[in-house]
Structures are given as structure tokens and as C-alpha cells.
Amino acid sequence: MVPQTDTSLWRNQSLFHKLVSLWIRGGMILIVAVFGIIALWLASQVEVDQETTKWIWITGPLKGTTFTSTEGTGPRDIFLGILAILFIALVATVLAATRKFDFVGNGAPMKGASSWRRVVLVVSILVGYTGVDRFLMKRTVLGLLKLALFAWFFVAVRIYLSGLATNSPLTGGSFIIAAVSFVPVFFWWTVDILFVLTGLAQTRGKVYLR
DSSP states (O other): OOOOOHHHHHHHSOHHHHHHHHHHHHHHHHHHHHHHHHHHHHHTTEEEETTTTEEEEOSGGGTTOEEEOTTSOOHHHHHHHHHHHHHHHHHHHHHHTTSOOOTTTTOOOSTTOOHHHHHHHHHHHHHGGGTHHHHHTTOHHHHHHHHHHHHHHHHHHHHHHHHHHHTOTHHHHHHHHHHHHHHHHHHHHHHHHHHHHHTOOEETTTEEOO
């Protein structure tokens, strides 16, 4: 049997499978681009208080929040660091997405799926952002990475919410980190749901979940 090319694979896919493929391959790029624009816009809304030598947000959701600049670290530095991390994550995602998505040959519809696959799908939809679905599929390393990513996001949100009451200088930074880290959390969550839904999810040993 002659292997199918990317063109033939694309042509034989349904509209739904084409949309799934586009999201997996380009969704991260779109989300990062949107958040990058927002991040750069927010960074432009910062000025330095000459008397206290602190960075202060002059508008937006962080209005009035200050950052100490004694260590030479300001909001723009935070943005550059986060964007660098996101760039690395983006490159890794693009490299992973270069593999062929043969929904016809390797995929399988939910109709006739096993009870276990249905359970994994429900878990993935409800709490998949924590990595529980990866543990169920015995992909322990990926499950731990997914859990760590969510934990990073969760801690940043907690710091932001607790800092609102005390006007802590960490409030603004934690808001930025939480907002930006939401990108890979949301993306990975949706991709795993789509993998299970289309039959491309793999258990340990790269066995397709049926």
C-alpha cells in the first residue's frame, strides 16, 4: 500500500477533521499572537514614578499597581521573559504538530467506542487541564508536565487574587503570568479532548485509545 501524502490526507478528511487539524497546527500560534499583542499593549501603559523609582500602571486592570525597580526588573522585563518561554513552547508545539494526522487511517469515531474511551473523554472535558486524562492513558510524564503547567497557572491566580486586597507589588506580575500561562493550559486541554474525540489519543506504548 502506497503511503498517503499530506495533500491526499488533507483531501480525504472531513470538514470537522480539517478544522481539528488546523487548530492543532495553528491554534497555539493564534493564541500566542493575540496574547502577545495584549502584552505589548499593556506594557505601553506603564510609567516610572520619579520620586519612588517604581513602575506604575497608569491604566487598565492593573491601574495603580506598582513594581519595585531596585532589582532592575520591571513589567517589560517580565513580559520579555514570559514571551521567551512562550516562544520555546510554541516551537515545541509546531514541531510536534508536523506529524501527519491521518484521521481516516488511524482515527476512530466515538460511535462504537469502548466504555473506557468514553470515560477518558468525559474526564478530559471536565478536568483534563490538570493532566488527569494523561494519567488515565498511562502517559505519566506528559501528565506530570500538564499538571505542573496548570499548577503554575493556579498559583499565579491565587497570588493575584490575594494581592488585590493588600495592593501587593506582586499583584501585577502574577496577573501577567496567570494570563499568559493560560495560553498553553487552554491549548493543551483542547488538543487532548480533540485527540480522544477523533481517536488519535495514544496510551503508553503509542497504542491508539479505542
